[in-house]
Amino acid sequence: MAEPKTATIEAEERVATTFRAQVFGSIARQKLFAFASLIVLMVFFGFASPAFMQVENLLGILQSTAVNGVLAIASTFVIITAGIDLSVGTLMTFCAVMAGVFLTNWQLPLWTGVLAAIATGAMSGLLSGTFVAKLKLPPFIATLGMMLVNKGLALVVAGDKPIYFSDSENFSTISQGSMIGYVLPSLPVPNSVLILFVLAIAASAVLSRTALGRYTFALGSNEEAVRLSGVNVDRWKITIYVLAGAICGVAGLLIASRLNSAQPALGQGYELEAIAAVVIGGTSLSGGTGTVLGTIIGAFIMSVLTNGLRILSVPQEWQIVVTGVIIILAVYIDILRRRKL
Amino acid sequence: MSPLVSVQNVSKNFPGVRALSRVSFELLAGEVHALVGENGAGKSTLMKILAGIYPRDGGEILYNGELVNFASPRAAQMMGIGIIHQELQLMNHLTVAQNIFIGREPPGRLGVFLDEDKLNRQAREILAHMHLKLDPRAIVGGLTVAKQQMVEIAKALSFNSRVLIMDEPTAALNNAEIAELFNIIRELKARGVGIVYISHKMDELKQISDRVTVLRDGHYVATVPTATPLDTIIGMMVGRTLKEDVQHPPLVAPRGEVVLEVRNLNCGPLVRNVGFTLRRGEILGFAGLMGAGRTEVARAIFGADRIESGEIIVRGAAASIKSPADAVALGIGYLSEDRKRFGLAVGMDVASNVVMATLARHLKFKFVLRQQAIRATVESFIRLLSIRTPSATQQVGLLSGGNQQKVVIAKWLARDCDILFFDEPTRGIDVGAKAEIHKLLRSLADQGKAIVMISSELPEILRMSDRIAVMCEGCITGVLEWKGATQERIMQLATQREKAKAA
Structure with missing residues (x-):
């Protein structure tokens, strides 16, 4: 009987390796592939236009990635649970408007505005999460609803016009100041980028090292199994949406601070760019796998593309078309590679 | 010896169905107690009630002589009642150790971060204790079904379970793996764990169980020693004695x-x-x-x-x-082993499934469904294969496994395969x-x-x-x-x- 057993074990190992290669290798490869694409894009634009590699332009790219990157981090959490969050874009705007209400309309100190934005985001996440976990609404519908609710509320609260932060001087430094530049004058990386990276590292740690992260993956892998293990699935799911919402609050602060105003009409469309960044970064829409690093790379690919096309004077309408094509291509190439395995 | 678990007159209703009607069942420590019955007899329902997954509508459950009322699967687990479902409930993207300790991760530094080393160490101890050859760091999705099942067993035992319920544990195992599973079961038994073993495979029950309880249509029929002749047990399950000899040689038709x-x-x-x-x-x-x-x-x-x-x-x-x-x-027709995933649209009715592969023949103007022709085709196959369904419009998911299989066969026969x-x-x-x-x-x-x-x-x-x-x-x-x-x-x-x- 010894022989058939060895046979089984070897066969098992083979199966195990292929599965691991397929599922887990594919994330690593997708990240590598995404990173390589980013480099290729930068080299291409670098050669196509000398303006691209200018420090100022590169800082601009970093700056513009900050907002999208933060939103994409929020989306990453929800997408790993096999959910989707369509509300991140308009929620960001609503959070910015709430910061404006606190700082400009009510003339309160800066920290209250920061808190207001993040709390607004968390509240909206609490609602989305509750709809998904308790009312069993599909995440697509729950967050589609919240997308419109947030959009409407932003317009109502702001009274259809932008709120300017001209009274709180320090507000713009949240995004535009440079703590790094203060220490290293030759490297004036704006604070928004610093915030993006700090947030990315924190999110990455949460995902890989905490119970919240463990349940995020577990829910996306097999929700029923988690439930039957006695885990309070609803509570964790809601927590994940709250966290995503709070991160959107940070994005709201970043964009308001960069524009030095809360623009209530802005926001829609950001959620799709965030989802695109997540997917390009190798996170599966069917849940269970994904990384923050991949998402950040994905977000940079999107910004480099937008920036490079603008520098090459491609009309804006066409930039949008190209972005769409790139998303389809990126995901298709990934599918092709998986099929080859 | 007083029983470890005593289920008394438990009833359970689902909308429109009486799944269990005053069923009683007893489990001793160190016993393998087989639970048999045709599909729909109520075996899984009874066990899900015992494991705290479903609430019961009536009756009592005594555990260690005390009246218990489990509000959730976790409550039952904590009391030492573990269940391994027929369809394994694992998180394929996570490791063995992460699966075993899901929901009970040992706290690490600052009480926030997880201590993966500790997790792996504890998992390794449990696995070694059970003589299970598994790497706690292996990703569960990459393991064979047999090993995945061991993960489930290890998980259940990590709660110091005194009762382990196994629902069709050998459905996807080969003979060598079944032998290994039986060794594990014997070891658990020697340690005084009471095991409820649900299976359709009669030869296995003979090998592993001590007593057999038969359910039929949600009713308790009898509890007999395993030595009872197979024909008698099967007779109790189906309510009649099956005359057919299982070892009957095939009738060879002229090829x-x-x-x-x-x-x-x-x-x-x-x-x-x-x-x-x-x-x-x-x-x-x-x-x-x-x-x-x-x-x-x-x-x-x-x-x-x-x-x-x-x-x-x-x-x-x-x-x-x-x-x-x-x-x-x-x-050429292929009837997959996984009917629900590859063979049927379980949410659709019998008729739609039967004509799924032949829809083109049941159209007028190549577009509009010919309802009457479809009905005729479907009715003829329901008769031909004696598919037991209230009507052609019954949802396939509500049929029994055997009748679902017949619907798949009808689909391919309709296609002249x-x-x-x-x-x-x-x-x-x-x-x-x-x-x-x-x-x-x-x-x-x-x-x-x-x-x-x-x-x-x-x-x-x-x-x-x-x-x-x-x-x-x-x-x-x-x-x-x-x-x-x-x-x-x-x-x-x-x-x-x-x-x-x-x-």
Whole structure:
């Protein structure tokens, strides 16, 4: 009987390796592939236009990635649970408007505005999460609803016009100041980028090292199994949406601070760019796998593309078309590679 | 000895169905207690109530002599009642250790971060304690079903379970793996764990259980010692005595001409130089261990996977099959082992499923459904295969496993397929319905269909096949005539690795 057993074990190992290669290798490869694409894009634009590699332009790219990157981090959490969050874009705007209400309309100190934005985001996440976990609404519908609710509320609260932060001087430094530049004058990386990276590292740690992260993956892998293990699935799911919402609050602060105003009409469309960044970064829409690093790379690919096309004077309408094509291509190439395995 | 668990007069209603009606059941410490009954008899429901997954509508449960009321699966687990579901409930993307401790992660630094090392260490202790050969860091999705099941067992035991409920634990295991599982069960038993064992496989119950409780239609029938003759137990399950002898040799119909010939077929590591012939009116059994490549051969011929090389000759003409559509056009049908995933649209009604592959014939103006023609087709198949369904508009998901299988068969027969691949045709189907499916396969062969039947149950292979092809590691290691075939001979061929390697 010894022989058939060895046979089984070897066969098992083979199966195990292929599965691991397929599922887990594919994330690593997708990240590598995404990173390589980013480099290729930068080299291409670098050669196509000398303006691209200018420090100022590169800082601009970093700056513009900050907002999208933060939103994409929020989306990453929800997408790993096999959910989707369509509300991140308009929620960001609503959070910015709430910061404006606190700082400009009510003339309160800066920290209250920061808190207001993040709390607004968390509240909206609490609602989305509750709809998904308790009312069993599909995440697509729950967050589609919240997308419109947030959009409407932003317009109502702001009274259809932008709120300017001209009274709180320090507000713009949240995004535009440079703590790094203060220490290293030759490297004036704006604070928004610093915030993006700090947030990315924190999110990455949460995902890989905490119970919240463990349940995020577990829910996306097999929700029923988690439930039957006695885990309070609803509570964790809601927590994940709250966290995503709070991160959107940070994005709201970043964009308001960069524009030095809360623009209530802005926001829609950001959620799709965030989802695109997540997917390009190798996170599966069917849940269970994904990384923050991949998402950040994905977000940079999107910004480099937008920036490079603008520098090459491609009309804006066409930039949008190209972005769409790139998303389809990126995901298709990934599918092709998986099929080859 | 007072019982570990005593279930008294428990009832359970689901909308429109009385699933359990005053059922009683007793489990002793250190006992393997088999729970049998046809599908829908209420076995799983009873166990889910015991494990705190469903609330009960009436009756009492005593555990260690005390009245208990589990509000959740976690509450039952904490009290030492673990359940291993028929469909394993694991998180495939997580590691073995992460699965075992899901929801109970040991706190690490700052009480926030997880201590993965500690997690792995604790998991390793549990696994070693059970003599399970598993790496706690292995990703569960990459393990075989047998190993995944061990993860479930380890998880259940990590709660210091005193009661372990196993629902069809061997459904997806091969013989070597079953032997290993039985060793684990015996060890648990020696430690005083009470085990409830739900299975359709009667020979297994004989091997492993001490007592058998029979349920039928949500009612308690009897509890008998395992030594009770099988016929009596089956008789209690179905409410009548099955006269048919399980070891009945196949009735050999006169074989017709060769309708399918495969030569030197290669497709991935599990289809190596495969060749065989299939004649009209015969049932060719495909035997082998799990993962020997039987399903892969069927998929390659059916065009589901792209073949690397080889010839497929259908009715004397070389065929180029590049997709399942090509195969179907040649009259080849494949009935997957996973009916719910690949065979049926379970949310749709019987009629829609039966005409799924032949919709084009039931259209006018190539677009509008011809309702009457569809009804006629479906009614004729419901009669022909005696599909037990209240009507053609019944949702397929509500039928029993055996009747679902018949719906799939009807779908392919409607398509005029006369070369049929059945992959594990009776998996998860209860004893009574199994005999009926067997009879149906035989009558299809008698009508001139050519049938390939893949099965992991040797008695089924021996009983049904006119010839038996045995596979090992992607190669056919031998083809036996039914007369000379024995379980021993098949197992010998199924484990012939040298021959497989040489090929």
